[in-house]
Amino acid sequence: MKEIRNIAVIAHVDHGKTTLVDELLKQSGTFDAHQKVDERVMDSNDLEKERGITILSKNTAITYKDYKINIIDTPGHADFGGEVERVLKMVDSVLLLVDAQEGVMPQTKFVVKKALELGLRPIVVVNKIDKPAAEPDRVVDEIFDLFVALDANEAQLDFPVVYAAAKNGYAKLDLNDPDENILPILDTILEHVPPSSGSVDNPLQLQVFTLDYDNFVGKIGIARIFNGKIKKNQSVTLVKSNGEKTTGRISKLIGFIGLDRIDIDEAVSGDIVAVAGFDTLDVGDTLADPNNPVALDPIHIEEPTLSVVMSVNDSPLAGTEGKFVTSNKIAERLEAEMQTNIAMKYESSGEGSFKVSGRGELQITILAENMRREGFEFLLGRPEVIIKEENGVKMEPFEHLVVDVPDDFTGVVIEKLGRKKAEMKSMTPTGDGQTRIEFEIPARGLIGFRSQFLTDTKGEGVMNHSFLEYRPLSSGIEHRMNGALVSMENGEASGFSIFNLQDRGVMFIKPQDKVYVGMIIGEHARSNDLDVNPIKGK
Ligand SMILES: Nc1nc2c(ncn2[C@@H]2O[C@H](COP(=O)(O)OP(=O)(O)OP(=O)(O)O)[C@@H](O)[C@H]2O)c(=O)[nH]1
Ligand SMILES: [Mg+2]
Numbered sequence: 001m002k003e004i005r006n007i008a009v010i011a012h013v014d015h016g017k018t019t020l021v022d023e024l025l026k027q028s029g030t031f032d033a034h035q036k037v038d039e040r041v042m043d044s045n046d047l048e049k050e051r052g053i054t055i056l057s058k059n060t061a062i063t064y065k066d067y068k069i070n071i072i073d074t075p076g077h078a079d080f081g082g083e084v085e086r087v088l089k090m091v092d093s094v095l096l097l098v099d100a101q102e103g104v105m106p107q108t109k110f111v112v113k114k115a116l117e118l119g120l121r122p123i124v125v126v127n128k129i130d131k132p133a134a135e136p137d138r139v140v141d142e143i144f145d146l147f148v149a150l151d152a153n154e155a156q157l158d159f160p161v162v163y164a165a166a167k168n169g170y171a172k173l174d175l176n177d178p179d180e181n182i183l184p185i186l187d188t189i190l191e192h193v194p195p196s197s198g199s200v201d202n203p204l205q206l207q208v209f210t211l212d213y214d215n216f217v218g219k220i221g222i223a224r225i226f227n228g229k230i231k232k233n234q235s236v237t238l239v240k241s242n243g244e245k246t247t248g249r250i251s252k253l254i255g256f257i258g259l260d261r262i263d264i265d266e267a268v269s270g271d272i273v274a275v276a277g278f279d280t281l282d283v284g285d286t287l288a289d290p291n292n293p294v295a296l297d298p299i300h301i302e303e304p305t306l307s308v309v310m311s312v313n314d315s316p317l318a319g320t321e322g323k324f325v326t327s328n329k330i331a332e333r334l335e336a337e338m339q340t341n342i343a344m345k346y347e348s349s350g351e352g353s354f355k356v357s358g359r360g361e362l363q364i365t366i367l368a369e370n371m372r373r374e375g376f377e378f379l380l381g382r383p384e385v386i387i388k389e390e391n392g393v394k395m396e397p398f399e400h401l402v403v404d405v406p407d408d409f410t411g412v413v414i415e416k417l418g419r420k421k422a423e424m425k426s427m428t429p430t431g432d433g434q435t436r437i438e439f440e441i442p443a444r445g446l447i448g449f450r451s452q453f454l455t456d457t458k459g460e461g462v463m464n465h466s467f468l469e470y471r472p473l474s475s476g477i478e479h480r481m482n483g484a485l486v487s488m489e490n491g492e493a494s495g496f497s498i499f500n501l502q503d504r505g506v507m508f509i510k511p512q513d514k515v516y517v518g519m520i521i522g523e524h525a526r527s528n529d530l531d532v533n534p535i536k537g538k
Contacts (some may be wrong), residue, residue, distance in 0.1 A: 002068040004270040005047040005193045006224070007123075008057075008087050010021045010533070011097035012464070013076035017053055018042050020097065020166035021073045023182045027169065028062040030068075030089035030258040039258060043072045047374075053077055055366060057087050057210065059222065059272055061256040064186045070256070070272045078107050078361030078466035080398075082302035082343045085114050086283065089299060090209050090224040090272065092160040093426060095185070095192040096122040096143075100163075104142045105536035106400045106466040108431040109150075115333030116152050119389065123160050123188055129175070130165040136175060162188050196226070203289035204228030204236065206273075207296045211340040214511065217252050217276040219339070221285070224272050226296060229291060238278050238294035239286045247290050251277035255271030275461035283342045303388075304345055304357035305397040305443060305467060308364050310334075311353035314491060316490070316516040322377025327352040330378055341367075358384060361447070385443045386474065395470040402436060403453070406462040410435050412456050421474045441465075442474050471483060483529040485522035487515040501532055509534065 009017040018040040025041070043049055054075040061070045072083045072091060076369055088094065094115050098108055115122055124143055126136045140161055147157055160222050161187050164171035170179040170431060173188070198205070206227060208221035231238070231252040238246050254274035255264040265275045284299035302308065312318075313498060320326050324333070334346045334354060344363065349355040358364045361383055387396050401422065405413055407429070414424065414437065420443035420476050429434050453461055495511035507522040515521060515534055526532050 001484060002063065002066055004068050004070065004196060005094060006070045006072075006196065006270070006272065007072055007093050007189055007193055008072040008091045009086075009097065010074050010084055010088075010111040011076050011127075012102070012107040012111075012207050013053065013078075015076060015099045015102070015108075016166045017076060017097055018073055019449075020095070020125070020127065020182075020185070021060065021071060023166055023169050024071065025060065025063055025258060027182045028064045028141050028186060029063040033344060034116040044049070046406050047369060055080060059250040059256055060258060061272070062186075062258065064465045064504070065190065067190060068184070069189060069269075072272075074111075074169060077362060078110065078464075079358065079363040080343070081110050081467060082359055083105065084111055085302060086299055087207050088114055088118050088120065088266045090207075091120070093120055094122045095125050095189075096159075097125045097127045098139055098143055099131075099137055100126050100136045100311075101131045102187060103139045103147050106402050109146060109400065110466045114151050116147070116156055121156050121159065121192070123162065123192055123476040124164050124186065125164050125171070127164045127165050127166050131170055136163055149260040154330050160188055160192050176482065177239060185494050191407045198225075198269040200227075200228035200229055200269045202269070202293070203292040204230055204287070205289075205294065205296055206275075207299070208275075208283055208285045208287070209299065211281065211283060211342065212274065213340050214276070215445065219279055219281050220252075220274050220276045221278070221281045221287075222272065223287065225267060227269050229266060229268050230273065230275070230287075232264070235290055236287045236466045237239070237290045238281070239283050239288055239293050239295040240280075240282065241293070241295070241298045245293055246278075246280070249277050250275050250287075265448055287377075295423045301342060302359065304343070304359055304469075305386055306360055306364065306383050307355050307357035307386055308357050308383045309349055309353055310346075310368070311379045311381070312377050314352070315519065317514055319377065320514070322372070323375040325377045330354065330371075330376060333374070333376060337356075337367060372432050374446050384445055385447070388470065390470070394473040397471045398468045398471045399441055399443050399446055400468045401439040401441050401463065403439075403461055403463045404430065404434055404436050407433050407435050409457045409461060410437065413437065413453065413461065414458060416452065417441065417445070420449065422463070442471075443467075481525040483527050484520045486529055486531050487519045487521050487534050488517060488531040489533050489535045490516045493534045494519070494537050496538050497532075497534050497536040503535065504530065505534065 011017050021042050048055050072087050120198045124140050126139050131134050160172050171182050171184045173184050206225040207224040207225040210222040212220040225476045234250050253264050254261045286295040344358045346354050346356045422439040425438040427437045439514040493513045493515050505525040510522045
């Protein structure tokens with residue numbers, strides 16, 4: 001029996017988590033020598049591959065020396081931060097990746113805060129040291145300062161550091177060491193990640209942290225075994241967070257090795273497995289010994305902060321783009337999504353219309369994009385932040401925003417953000433003519449801000465933000481000042497008129513697109529709405 005270690009890989013978006021997991025899989029010998037492996041193999045679904053980002057956290061297991069190491073790759077984009085938070089309860093340490101050039105970024109702060117709060121002692125991996133502008137020492141200092149600012153304890157402040165270039169397949173404990181292989185990371189894991197605290201002799205307790213669905217076996221829960229032993233076909237008691245209990249049978253027990261999921265008969269405390277057999281399974285539920293059904297601490301699930309109205313397409317062009325167009329079909333699809341995607345919610349908001357809520361624009365866009373690909377057709381409204389009330393005070397979500405801009409543009413960016421009620425927290429020149437500015441800003445002010453920011457910085461600015469907290473509602477955020485360009489004709493758009501209308505604003509349509517009277521076909525450069533004729537020929 002191999003000893004088990006559990007670790008999650010956390011970082012800001014794009015700092016190289018999935019690439020690192022690739023290398024760990026390859027170099028630990030988990031794959032056969034002849035097996036051909038794609039790049040970023042853990043990013044397994046279509047949208048993840050196309051966009052090059054991780055959306056769902058996923059686990060894999062590698063064997064190294066006498067150990068089985070369960071590794072959970074997490075998403076770095078702020079909209080999926082809730083996912084990371086849940087996963088952290090399932091592991092005993094984290095690999096905190098930080099880009100050796102970019103340094104500490106908003107989502108680095110978010111994930112470090114959560115990890116430290118749970119008492120985890122991170123292993124710091126300064127990644128991408130191969131970049132010409134890498135400054136690993138400066139970055140280690142930044143990380144240390146961040147830990148201090150977040151009240152890390154002595155042990156946490158004394159974090160181990162590994163330097164890596166995941167893409168090139170090497171890591172080292174000392175920058176002067178030669179570039180050899182990735183194994184120093186695995187050795188550091190064995191040295192520093194504590195074993196699971198539970199015992200195989202205690203009564204069974206496992207907790208579900210992710211849901212999956214399979215047409216044959218139904219709902220699947222991916223869970224960590226905290227105590228005891230679990231066997232296939234065993235009878236267990238499901239304890240919900242409200243205390244409700246039901247007893248049933250484990251119809252399927254699945255283990256992880258590399259990228260494979262395999263049927264197994266038994267697993268023990270400390271391991272991560274997938275189980276089926278309970279249709280009502282939810283994230284946070286405990287599966288326990290029926291003779292001693294004790295629930296584990298509930299898992300806190302972050303509330304959505306943004307919502308958008310999704311509704312049946314009632315325009316004259318309805319039914320031309322998708323095959324599922326009715327309110328019933330859309331409701332069914334949303335219901336199915338919420339079965340496994342616990343970070344999102346939906347509710348009916350009137351005839352044929354649904355309010356879909358999530359943690360950010362990207363999360364909602366991804367659902368919409370998946371639905372479009374499956375053949376759904378619907379309308380999407382303007383995103384709005386979710387205002388909640390605490391002790392009679394209206395509260396709105398705030399974000400931590402970091403922008404990196406060429407020095408010449410700092411003025412215009414600060415001015416524009418000022419109008420959005422952003423509060424500047426720091427401003428640091430980063431050398432090479434760039435400045436990094438940090439703000440705290442109501443999430444409302446960020447809706448639609450990115451395109452303006454890119455225009456203002458001639459495409460050279462980079463912005464990153466992540467959820468900070470709910471704060472009392474601020475007043476007077478300036479909204480976008482532009483009106484709409486509205487079609488006054490039915491028919492097909494002509495290249496000639498679109499070309500002529502370009503002076504009026506930004507067009508949303510292209511030649512030959514179908515248009516109808518009243519359809520919004522562009523954004524007016526001025527504040528009023530304007531009726532235009534997009535079908536006129538020469
Ligand atoms: N130069 C350099 N680039 C790297 C290194 N590691 C990863 N990258 C590149 O960084 C980009 C992002 O890598 P990913 O592994 O997808 O990053 P991630 O942290 O998983 O991203 P998210 O899951 O979306 O948060 C890719 O283009 C990688 O090739 C490295 O060590 N050096
Ligand atoms: Mg990734």
